[in-house]
Amino acid sequence: MPSPTRSSGQTRSAGPRATHCPTPKIPTRNRKKLLRWWADVKATSSVRDWHALSQGGPQPAEGALVTRDLLRAIRDGVTNVEPQKIAISIDPSGGGRDVAGIVGGFLGDDNRVWITHDVSAAMSSAEWSRRACTLAHDTNAAVIYVEWNFGRDMCTLVISTAWKALQDEGKIPVKKLMPLIDPVHAKQGKLLRAEPIAQQMVEDRVRLRGMMTDLENEWATWQPTDSDSPGRIDASCVLVYGLIPEANQGAIVHAPLLNAPRPTNGASSAGLYERRISK
Structure with missing residues (x-):
């Protein structure tokens, strides 16, 4: 779990723009309150954001099994x-x-x-x-x-x-x-x-x-x-x-390659997979 010692509003460099990474102003001895705070952060974050921003383990979406x-x-x-x-x-x-x-x-x-x-x-x-x-x-x-x-x-x-x-x-x-x-x-x-x-x-x-x-x-x-x-x-x-x-x-399927064609001219996202969602 990330250290809660930084003050709220502290920023980290993220290229040309600084990304805010707020942390709680909660004494480290108040473990229960800290756990509740981080549990709330996790519950309100996507899986990818939680790992990337709060756990230091980015998960690039390009390698996922489905998009x-x-x-x-x-x-x-x-x-x-x-x-x-x-x-x-x-x-x-x-x-x-x-x-x-x-x-x-x-x-x-x-x-x-x-x-x-x-x-x-x-x-x-x-x-x-x-x-x-x-x-x-x-x-x-x-x-x-x-x-x-x-x-x-x-x-x-x-x-x-x-x-x-x-x-x-x-x-x-x-x-x-x-x-x-x-x-x-x-x-x-x-x-x-x-x-x-x-x-x-x-x-x-x-x-x-x-x-x-x-x-x-x-x-x-x-x-x-x-x-x-x-x-x-x-x-x-x-x-x-x-x-x-x-x-x-079933057969084996892999996620699209990084250079897979993207939808054009208003085509459905399903076009990436060369089929349409039918009714």
């Missing part, structure tokens, strides 16, 4: 589509230290996967299981997909326990059946599991039901060389693998 242009192109909150199968997907966290990915969506009658919810956060197993069950109840999900490479039977136990606890608390009707828990065996290695899903985005098999800032930021900044394992990317991969299993055999 922001593509993510904007597949963002669609207006097309009328009928859900055929509603699902929740979970990428469990390691004891609350990492972000537990929890993503909701459905397979539409247009044969696309629509991602509708992202409630991911750094949570313990007790917390992410309750949040996933609540989302499953709210969306009437028929199935909960769980990334089976981590946790295995533990995931089934904590989800079942959380569902029962929420019923006992009156937050889920007692007579409502718990969704099926279905394990998804994703490919080992972030790159191998994420590239086929990027391919589905390029082929317009996956759309976002509106703007999802955190999810889009992870996809637009994570690079194959990164050592971290973003939970939102994993959860969205698990969702697509569960709803369209053939994606697990």
